[in-house]
Amino acid sequence: MAENEWQDVKSLILYFSLSGNTESAATQIQDVTGGKMQKIKPVNPYPEDFDQYFKIAKHETELQLMPPVATAIDDINQYDVVFIGYPTWWGEPPRIIDSLFDKFSFADKKIVAFSTSSSTPFEATKPHMQQLIDDEHALMIAGFRCDGDIDHLKAEIAGIHLAY
Numbered sequence: 001m002a003e004n005e006w007q008d009v010k011s012l013i014l015y016f017s018l019s020g021n022t023e024s025a026a027t028q029i030q031d032v033t034g035g036k037m038q039k040i041k042p043v044n045p046y047p048e049d050f051d052q053y054f055k056i057a058k059h060e061t062e063l064q065l066m067p068p069v070a071t072a073i074d075d076i077n078q079y080d081v082v083f084i085g086y087p088t089w090w091g092e093p094p095r096i097i098d099s100l101f102d103k104f105s106f107a108d109k110k111i112v113a114f115s116t117s118s119s120t121p122f123e124a125t126k127p128h129m130q131q132l133i134d135d136e137h138a139l140m141i142a143g144f145r146c147d148g149d150i151d152h153l154k155a156e157i158a159g160i161h162l163a164y
C-alpha cells in the first residue's frame with residue numbers, strides 16, 4: 001500500500017524496547033504510516049544496566065514467565081492495523097509479548113509484527129508470533145525485521161495489503 005494511502009488508515013504501533021533499537025524502528029514506522037506509537041512498559045521496570053537486564057531476560061525466558069504489562073491501550077477497536085515490535089531474545093520474542101496478548105484482546109485485528117535483532121531473522125520469531133495471533137483469531141498480515149534502513153522499511157510497508 002502506497003505511503004499516502006497509509007494516512008487514511010488508523011494504525012497503532014505497539015513496541016517493546018530496552019536499548020532503543022525497536023523504538024527507533026517504531027519511530028520510522030510512524031514516519032511512514034502516521035500511526036500512533038505506544039511503548040509496551042512492564043509493571044516492574046528492567047534495570048538500565050545491560051548485564052542486569054540480560055540476567056532478568058534470561059530468567060524470564062528460561063522459566064517462561066509472564067512479566068506483567070503496565071501499558072494501557074485506549075479502545076483498541078478504533079485501529080485498523082496494529083504493529084507489534086520487539087527485540088529478538090534467544091531467537092524468540094521477549095516473554096512480555098506473551099503478556100501483552102494475555103492482557104489485551106486482539107480479536108479480528110490485522111497485525112504487522114516487526115522484530116529487531118543483531119542478526120536473527122524475523123522468521124525465527126514468526127512461529128511464536130503466529131501462534132499468539134492465531135490464538136486471538138487475529139490475522140498476521142505481514143512481518144519483517146527492521147535493520148534501520150528506511151528504504152528497506154518503506155519497501156516492506158509498501159508490500160502490506162489491508163484487504164484480505
Ligand SMILES: Cc1cc2nc3c(=O)[nH]c(=O)nc-3n(C[C@H](O)[C@H](O)[C@H](O)COP(=O)(O)O)c2cc1C
Pocket residue numbers: 016017018019020021022023053054057058086087088089090091092116117118119120
Ligand atoms: C537478552 C538478549 C537476548 C538477545 N538475543 C538475540 C538473538 O537471539 N539474536 C540476535 O540476533 N540478537 C539478539 N539480541 C540482540 C537484540 O535483539 C538487539 O540488540 C535488539 O535490537 C535490541 O532491541 P532494543 O534496543 O529495542 O531493546 C539479544 C539481546 C538481549 C538483551
